[in-house]
Amino acid sequence: MGPKSLAFRLFVSAAAWVLVVIPIAAILLTSLYRQSIERNFDARLDVYMTSLVAASTAEGGDVPETPESLGAPIFDIPFSGWYWQIKALKGAERPLFVSDSLLDQQLDLPSQEGVPPDDTLTRRSYGSGPEGERLRMVEREIRPGGDQSPGYSYAVAGDSAEIDADLAQFTTMLVLALVILGVGLTVATFFQVRFGLLPLRAIRHDLAAIRSGDAEKLEGELPDEIKPLQTELNALIQSNRDVVERARTHVGNLAHALKTPLSVISNEARAHDGPLSDKVVEQAEIMRTQITHHLDRARVAARSGVIGGVTDVEPTLMALKRALGRIYGEKGIALRVSVDKGLKFQGEKQDFEEMTGNLMDNACKWAKGSVAVTARRLSDDTISVSVDDDGPGLTKAEREKAVERAQRLDESKPGSGLGLSIVADLAHLYKGRFALEKAAGGGLSARLTLPAA
Known part of the structure; x- marks a missing residue:
């Protein structure tokens, strides 16, 4: 199966599509899965955010109170990667309250202008923690006493290593699955091409049989797309035989038409004596020789074009x-x-x-x-x-x-x-x-x- 082979071209074109489509599919699936696990992670952070707001808001008060435990011990372990803080929006360098996991540190939140809020007025972003770890953060502006009261920034953050680990595991499984799929599709394409071209191989085999004299025409059931080719080839083969047969008949008729008058001339000349008669006999024999030669050549040329002679x-x-x-x-x-x-x-x-x-x-x-x-x-x-x-x-x-x-x-x-x-x-x-x-x-x-x- 060389570069000029139809099977090679079909196989390469199909394999090329597999090589193009599978990486694109891998990128799309990875992106969709990342969005999914980020939504799930954000949902956990939203639950903690709701608990933090509820725990720090006093009835009728304009200032947040010290929140009780959020019910998650992970916020009590120093530098655990899970943190929360409450900070005044204006005029405050230090947060009002922070989780025990932050100790005396604070979260470095991105600027509000760089991260627009979503439909729930929550800003979602990535940032760095006190230990340099990568964090997934949610931030929400809360005014405990109403719209005219001072605003406070409530922030909850979690270690994004969970997202990265989950995504890495999924990517490994996805790549393995797509590699297996790609190999399977390539092998299937190879056999599909060979199976699809079987009718052409059958035609080649039948033509070889005709050429060797083992068959007279192309036979067998072929697909609708190739059936006209079979019909035209059979018509061509029959036309070739008809032409050869007509040539043979013509040569035979011509030989009879020429040799009979020459025989009459020769016989008549031999019945008379004299140099003129001898000359006529001599020239008649030369003509007979030339006619025999050229008719034999014509007969041979006609027979040599016959398909299937063995x-x-x-x-x-x-x-x-x-x-x-x-x-x-x-x-x-x-x-x-x-x-x-x-x-x-x-x-x-x-x-x-x-x-x-x-x-x-x-x-x-x-x-x-x-x-x-x-x-x-x-x-x-x-x-x-x-x-x-x-x-x-x-x-x-x-x-x-x-x-x-x-x-x-x-x-x-x-x-x-x-x-x-x-x-x-x-x-x-x-x-x-x-x-x-x-x-x-x-x-x-x-x-x-x-x-x-």
């Missing part, structure tokens, strides 16, 4: 061996065939027979006593077929000339001279290679490299 190499070569054994039996040629097990050619059987048949026939014509045919797999997508004989062989210049169109190096041997040219054309059309080399025994070695199925 040929078993071993039975095809063995059938050719038997046929040539009957033809050249009187020469006593020892024709040996060696083929790798299960070797298959990616192409039409007729084309493979024509290529290897021409090479084997040519080798039998020139061999002194033996011809060796060897077929091997070179790689997953390539096979090699070599035909070696022990004949006189060819020079380098003759080997190059032999594959040219309609070249016959020895007129004493039967044939049109088109065989090796057709072999070269066929190999080229199948994107393979054809070469003539000197055999180890001194004869000729013809080598084909073709696509494997």
